[in-house]
Amino acid sequence: MRIYISVDMEGVTGLVDVDDVQPGGRDYERGRLMMAQDVNAAIRGAVAAGATEITVNDAHGPMRNLLSESLHPAARLIRGKPKQMGMLEGLAPEHDAVICVGYHSRAGALGVLSHSFMGHEIEDMWLDGRPVGEIGLAHATAAASGVPVAVLTGDDCACAEMTEWDASVTTVAVKYARDRFTADLRPSEEARGEIEKAVAASLSKPPKAPVVAAVPSTLTVRWQSASVASTLLGIPGVTSADTRTAQAQGTVPNLYRLFGVWMRVAASLTNQPPYC
Template identity: 75%
Template sequence: MRVYVSADMEGITGLVDADDVQPGGRDYERGRALMAEDVNAAVRGAVRAGATEILVNDAHGPMRNLLPEALHPAARLVRGKPKRMSMLEGLTAGHDALVCVGHHARAGALGVLSHSFMGHEIEDMWLDDRPVGEIGLVHATAAAVGVPMAVLTGDDAACAEATEWDPSVATVTVKYARDRFAAELRPPGQARRAVEEAVVAALAAPPVAPTAPPDGPVDLTVRWQSASVAAVLLDIPGVTAVDARTVRARGALPGLYRQFGVWMRVAASLTGRPPYC
């Protein structure tokens, strides 16, 4: 069994603030250690369930948060950027399951460190007119590759979002949002045991077929904070305007997911503001 782990940081046990998850933040070094512990709990669960190959992708920010020496030796690590497939770099149809560790709710949700890919720069996103954030787009893209999302860990808002998107995904709530930068925390040991046991149970069960995206192309619509970002994106073939700050493109996943990565690189080059404000 081949297991793929997409590791984000905002939904990690104990983390609540930008200083916990951004390089240079006063608690970032501690945050990256906590991230490794949550990831290792998932890896232990995969090993117990019989995984013969585990690939972990560091999917947060600079994508250099996990220290290789801190990672469980049963896993290989994809680290650094740019990556054409970003949060899903290295995922192939040969993987049997996707495990998302430390993920967070979409922009506008009252979840810990909630946002959609770029902090304040992306105000809203829709996939075929359905509100979507990182969880939904990662789920749909993995499904297009042919891999089911088996487990997702994060705060209660992220877990509710995953369940709304696909009730078959097993979720582990490691903290409960009090506000965007505040949470009630589960004890770390308890949370990590829950992550490990959820992964064991999900991977040991009969495999669930991935929820297939709609046949043919889908629409991805993004509303930006800045009209200048939307205007520049219109120079990319296939990108059309919905209004002054909103653009849309139609295509098949995972290709459309890769194109969205280009949109974010364009937006980053035009803004340069910190992702949480």
């Protein structure tokens, strides 16, 4: 059984603030250790369920948060950037299941460290008219690749967002949002024990490969800056819905990769802090 784990940071046990998750923050070094401990709990669960190959993708920010020496020896680590598929780099149809660790809710939700990919530079996103953030887009891309999402961990808002997108996915709430930078935290050992248990139970009967209709999808992104939307029109296939909204059609994996290009364009045009 081949398992793919995508690890973000905002939804990790115990973390609530920018200083916990951004390099240079006063608690970042502690945060990256907490990140490793959550993913190691997921790896232990996968091993217990019989996983023979585990790939972990560091999916947060600079994508250099996890230290290889801090990772469970049963897993291989994809670290660094750029990555053509970003948070899903290395995911292949041969994988049996995806586990999303440390994920967070989309922009506009009152979840811990909520945003969609780029802080407040991205105001809203839709996939085929459905509001989407990192959770929904990762799920849709995995599904279109023929790989089911089995487990997601994060705060209660992230878990609710995943359940709204696909109720068959097992979720583990490691904290409960009180506000965007405030949470009621589960004890660390309790949360990680729950992650390990949920992954082992979910993978003991691997979810069925999703059936996805072979029709083009539409990804729509509303940016804070009209300059970003205008510049993206120089990319073939990109159209505008209004002065701040860009969209494109294609298969979901191709849209996911294209969106990564959009973010690199946006980053070159703006200098916005990640959470404000």
